[in-house]
Amino acid sequence: MFRDFKWSKTEKEIARKAFESAYHKECGVITARLRNMIARASEPSDIWRIHDYLSKQRRETDQKYDYRYSVLPMVFARLIREGWMTENDLRGLGEEKLGVIKSFLSL
Numbered sequence: 001m002f003r004d005f006k007w008s009k010t011e012k013e014i015a016r017k018a019f020e021s022a023y024h025k026e027c028g029v030i031t032a033r034l035r036n037m038i039a040r041a042s043e044p045s046d047i048w049r050i051h052d053y054l055s056k057q058r059r060e061t062d063q064k065y066d067y068r069y070s071v072l073p074m075v076f077a078r079l080i081r082e083g084w085m086t087e088n089d090l091r092g093l094g095e096e097k098l099g100v101i102k103s104f105l106s107l
Contacts (some may be wrong), residue, residue: 005097007069014092015072022084023065030057073097077104 007015037050066075079085080101090098 005069005073005094008094011093011097012069014090015069015076016067018076018085018089019065019067019072019079021089022079023061026061026084030061073100074104077101080105 034050034054037046037053041047041050064075064078076085076090080087087098087101090101093101
């Protein structure tokens with residue numbers, strides 16, 4: 001089971017870098033959308049629309065970006081599927097971990 005994987009120091013560094021990069025990319029998109037929403041805000045109700053948007057994004061990112069080694073293969077597969085990272089970002093991980101990630105991608 002992938003929950004029993006042992007992560008080497010190098011693999012942990014690769015995983016952390018890829019994870020952080022994807023998180024920053026997604027947060028950059030959220031920030032750009034937020035700026036656009038603020039620029040277009042003209043009614044008091046726009047404040048609550050912005051609040052709702054941020055609340056939704058917070059829930060989604062908190063659920064998605066889970067840096068527990070036991071779930072990282074699933075997290076990475078999701079991030080690849082959503083376009084926040086590529087398999088190339090994970091180059092250097094062990095073949096067994098990459099195999100599990102690829103199997104999740106095929107689902």
